[in-house]
Amino acid sequence: MTDLTPVLSATWDAEQSWKLGTYENAGGYGALKKALGMPPADIIQAVKDSGLRGRGGAGFPTGMKWGFLPPDDGKPRYLVVNADESEPGTCKDIPTMLSAPHILVEGVAITSFAIGCNHAFIYLRGEVVHVYRRLLQAVREAYAAGHLGKNIHGSGYDLDVTVHAGAGAYICGEETALLDSLEGRRGQPRLKPPFPAVEGLYARPTVVNNVESISSVPAIIDRGVEWFTSLGTERSKGMGLFSLSGHVERPGQYEAPLGITLRELIDMAGGMRGGKELKFWTPGGSSTPLFTAEHLDTPLDYESVGAAGSMLGTRALQIFDETTCVVRAVTRWTEFYKHESCGKCTPCREGTFWLSQILERLEDGHGTDADIQQLLDTCESILGRAFCALGDGATSCITSSVKLFREEYEQHVSERRCPFDHAASALFEYETSQATEEAHA
Amino acid sequence: MTYDADALAQLEQDAAEILGRYPVKRSALLPLLHLVQSVDGYVSPDGIAFCANQVDLTSAEVSAVATFYTQYKRRPNGEYQVGVCTNTLCAIMGGDEIWRQVSERCGIGHDETTADGKITLERLECNAACDYAPVMMVNWEFFDNMTPDRALRVVDDILEGRDVVPTRGPAKVAPFKEVSRVLAGFEDGRADEDQGLGEPTVVGLKVAREQGWEDAK
The missing domain is CATH 3.40.30.10 (Glutaredoxin)
Incomplete structure (x- = not known):
């Protein structure tokens, strides 16, 4: 059995875990002092050697991303932390920032020093006001303690950090849309290239990294590359937060080496709710193709999940048991993508609209067999033709669910209703109301 | 604009602090929109004009940004x-x-x-x-x-x-208005308030401690 390895989450149960004092008592900001004594190039090399890959979903090697910055020309360059956690199922960065905001602030300071940045930004989604309070306070405390500001710990290095609240838009989790939003524009993605490393914020060289990626940096500097590479699998190094949600007995955050399996995680979580059967799950959020019980032993690392036809994504493990209607689940995700499509490109804007129209009538029992084929055709018109990954992600749950559960879609057509009792999936008991019955009649 | 002198003075003082956080003016627009919601309870026509004035944009440009984001309300919002x-x-x-x-x-x-x-x-x-x-x-x-x-x-x-x-x-x-002011980046002194540990947040940590696994010691 794989051991859990609480590193980022190690202090979350401490008294006032969010305070500077708590974090420092646990050794916090030791890594920053160590890093300030290192040549910046050595820090970048350490992160490269650690094999740390982006924890925000794409899995791009973090150190390599830093290495793409052009040589210093004496003008500003920026670090922007993507704290816009919004991918359905993903709930790891919010508890990190709520419980231990200083681990992120320390990571920001080390990373900024390494890449030669003097002004870093944390772009937090706007719908989590208490997290914003904790981040604002953590940054203020860090300035007062000399971890941020002018001449940090006598090193001659200066860093300002601005924590910025967004205003409700999933697309701002896409790194170039985030940059446009941070520049005070509509959050729509930019054409790449140029990549942010060359022209990012204010058209200056910029590194955009996820909260968990940046929060992993202090431990790599403090405990060393060898320790980090001793965790995980051959090409997926280190630990990560696995977020279990849905029909398990004890949902929550489980920090483990990459490569742990869902079977192990469900076991630690006390099994499936009420001993029911697992039906389908997402390995990395709603934009990653669905898995079933067949994939319980697939190592949750980038390569193995990819080889099995999905993506590790954000390790947002949404677990659905046998009571769940897959058409209902997919319809709701599709309505989400329709709502969040930024409107910039036609395949995504129009495609997600029509997909949700078709899915809604299928789920309501008014669909036809031709609708199922139309879903697949429309997905094909979006995949690879959308401006950014949102459009591609919108097709994942549809194509994978039709492949895995086609007979369930057909059953909605032949029975002219949803064959599931929605109340059976809920956490609490309720009578299926007259209104719901009529809607499905 | 129809803000009275006191309200306008306060808005201008807050806006100056917000603008000071960014190397480029326009970046202040999102927090400024949260700020006008903290006064008006929504993104009012006055608020749009105020923001436009602060960041040297037209009202149409500010509206185009405000309507993109779901947290900005176009009608007076509930409390x-x-x-x-x-x-x-x-x-x-x-x-x-x-x-x-x-x-x-x-x-x-x-x-x-x-x-x-x-x-x-x-x-x-x-x-x-x-x-x-x-x-x-x-x-x-x-x-x-x-x-x-x-x-x-x-x-x-x-x-x-x-x-x-x-x-x-x-x-x-x-x-709503008070929370909007926090979202504009003004602390309200409540960061240390807490409702105790949420079980799902620490469930993995607890398992690791119970098992005596190395990193949880």
């Missing part, structure tokens, strides 16, 4: 923004039924406000608390593991003028 997550996971875990009952109790639908101006209802997209599903948010504070009964009690408390307390977050939920 409490009540959101029920109806994205897939929460919906299936019971969010759909909670929404149905809450909407029925308030007598309004999505993006509508009660006649007394207390509650604006919203069908929420994923708010990154899936391990606490089904989830409700009131003015962007977490109400975790909801049931219809608990949700209705929260709604009744708001409608009858009582304070409501989140499951993770501060000692009570602040009104």
Whole structure:
């Protein structure tokens, strides 16, 4: 059995875990002092050697991303932390920032020093006001303690950090849309290239990294590359937060080496709710193709999940048991993508609209067999033709669910209703109301 | 603009602080929009004109940005923004039924406000608390593991003028305008308020400690 390895989450149960004092008592900001004594190039090399890959979903090697910055020309360059956690199922960065905001602030300071940045930004989604309070306070405390500001710990290095609240838009989790939003524009993605490393914020060289990626940096500097590479699998190094949600007995955050399996995680979580059967799950959020019980032993690392036809994504493990209607689940995700499509490109804007129209009538029992084929055709018109990954992600749950559960879609057509009792999936008991019955009649 | 002299002076002072956080003026626009919501309770025509003036844009350009983001309200918002997550996971875990009952109790639908101006209802997209599903948010504070009964009690408390307390977050939920001021980047001194540990947040840590695994020692 794989051991859990609480590193980022190690202090979350401490008294006032969010305070500077708590974090420092646990050794916090030791890594920053160590890093300030290192040549910046050595820090970048350490992160490269650690094999740390982006924890925000794409899995791009973090150190390599830093290495793409052009040589210093004496003008500003920026670090922007993507704290816009919004991918359905993903709930790891919010508890990190709520419980231990200083681990992120320390990571920001080390990373900024390494890449030669003097002004870093944390772009937090706007719908989590208490997290914003904790981040604002953590940054203020860090300035007062000399971890941020002018001449940090006598090193001659200066860093300002601005924590910025967004205003409700999933697309701002896409790194170039985030940059446009941070520049005070509509959050729509930019054409790449140029990549942010060359022209990012204010058209200056910029590194955009996820909260968990940046929060992993202090431990790599403090405990060393060898320790980090001793965790995980051959090409997926280190630990990560696995977020279990849905029909398990004890949902929550489980920090483990990459490569742990869902079977192990469900076991630690006390099994499936009420001993029911697992039906389908997402390995990395709603934009990653669905898995079933067949994939319980697939190592949750980038390569193995990819080889099995999905993506590790954000390790947002949404677990659905046998009571769940897959058409209902997919319809709701599709309505989400329709709502969040930024409107910039036609395949995504129009495609997600029509997909949700078709899915809604299928789920309501008014669909036809031709609708199922139309879903697949429309997905094909979006995949690879959308401006950014949102459009591609919108097709994942549809194509994978039709492949895995086609007979369930057909059953909605032949029975002219949803064959599931929605109340059976809920956490609490309720009578299926007259209104719901009529809607499905 | 129709702000009186005092209101305008305060707005200008706050705006100067916001502008000071960014190397380029226009970056201040999102927090400035949160700021005008903290005064007007929505992004008012006056607020748009104020923002435009601060960042040297036209009112049309500011409107174009404001209408892109769901947190910026185009009509006077309720004192409490009540959101029920109806994205897939929460919906299936019971969010759909909670929404149905809450909407029925308030007598309004999505993006509508009660006649007394207390509650604006919203069908929420994923708010990154899936391990606490089904989830409700009131003015962007977490109400975790909801049931219809608990949700209705929260709604009744708001409608009858009582304070409501989140499951993770501060000692009570602040009104929409106050919360909007925090979102503009002004601390309200409540960061240390807390409702204790949320079980799902520390469940993995507990397992590791019980097993005596190395990193949990």
